[in-house]
Structures are given as C-alpha cells and as structure tokens.
Amino acid sequence: MQLSFLPKINRRATQRRVEEALKTARIYRQIGFVCREIEMTPAYEARYHGATNKTSDQVAEFATxxxxxxxxxxxxxxxxxxxxxxxxxxxxQIIEKRYLEDEDVFDYIVCTELGMSESTYGRQKAKAVY
Structure with a gap:
C-alpha cells in the first residue's frame, strides 16, 4: 500500500480556476489587455458630505x-x-482546441475533430486539467 501525503483536491474548484486562467490567457492572446478608462459624469446636484481628509487621484489609481x-x-x-x-x-491538443483557440467550442466538437472517443477524450482532458 502506497502512502500519499498530498491533500485531496477539490475537482470542481480546480477545474473552475484552471478554466478561468485559460479563458484569461485566450482573451489576452486574441485582443490584448483591455484598460480601464475614467468615466467623467457631471453631477448637477450638490453633494453634501463631511470632510474625509482623504485626497484621491482617480487618474493615478486607474493608471496604476x-x-x-x-x-x-x-x-x-x-x-x-x-x-x-x-x-x-x-x-x-485538447487544451488548445477547447480553451485557447476559439470561444464557445464544445467538448463533443473537439472530440470529433481529434478523432477520439468520448471516454478517451474525458480521461485525457481530466489528466490535462488536474
């Protein structure tokens, strides 16, 4: 009997985090980084509030x-x-076709393109993700 000192992983949380990272990488590869921009909305009503003694520089915060x-x-x-x-x-191949090339590609489409059975595809995808 082999002892394992590695903790059990939460498969759903792991898959969600991996897919999130792959999605972020795909978006960055396809369109680059999307910067936040400052919205200047004029307020025509007076805002009454107490002094907070805090200065804010919205431009610097967004730039940083x-x-x-x-x-x-x-x-x-x-x-x-x-x-x-x-x-x-x-x-x-599974990870690149499913997550990094196009958006909204389903597993059965990738499975067919690669000429794999669904069970083999599922095992290989699980090995790649976990």
Missing amino acids: WNVDEEERVRRLTVRVERAVKRLPKRQR
Missing part, C-alpha cells in the same frame, strides 16, 4: 491598476502557455 493588471495578465498567459507546452501531445 492598468499597469499592474496588464503585467499580471501577461505573466499568467506566459505561465499558461508554458504549462500547456509541457503536456503530452494529445492533452495539449
């Missing part, structure tokens, strides 16, 4: 967020691409 978030997404995309390249050929 854009730079930091773009770098985070770029790093995530690089990590995802490296991880996918390390997979065996069939698993790499």
Whole structure:
C-alpha cells in the first residue's frame, strides 16, 4: 500500500480556476489587455458630505491598476502557455482546441475533430486539467 501525503483536491474548484486562467490567457492572446478608462459624469446636484481628509487621484489609481493588471495578465498567459507546452501531445491538443483557440467550442466538437472517443477524450482532458 502506497502512502500519499498530498491533500485531496477539490475537482470542481480546480477545474473552475484552471478554466478561468485559460479563458484569461485566450482573451489576452486574441485582443490584448483591455484598460480601464475614467468615466467623467457631471453631477448637477450638490453633494453634501463631511470632510474625509482623504485626497484621491482617480487618474493615478486607474493608471496604476492598468499597469499592474496588464503585467499580471501577461505573466499568467506566459505561465499558461508554458504549462500547456509541457503536456503530452494529445492533452495539449485538447487544451488548445477547447480553451485557447476559439470561444464557445464544445467538448463533443473537439472530440470529433481529434478523432477520439468520448471516454478517451474525458480521461485525457481530466489528466490535462488536474
């Protein structure tokens, strides 16, 4: 009997996080980073509130967020691409066709394109994701 010291993983949470990372990488590869922009909406009514003694610079906050978030997404995309390249050929094909090439591709379509049975496809996809 072999002892395992690895904790059991929550398969649903793991799949959700992996698919979220793959979706982010696909969007970044296809259209690049989408920056936040400042919305200037005039208010025609006076806003009465007490002094908060806090200064805010909305332009600086958005600029900082854009730079930091773009770098985070770029790093995530690089990590995802490296991880996918390390997979065996069939698993790499499944992940690339299902998650990284086009939007809204269903499993049965990828399964048919790759000429795999549904059970083989399911096993290979599970190995790639987990």
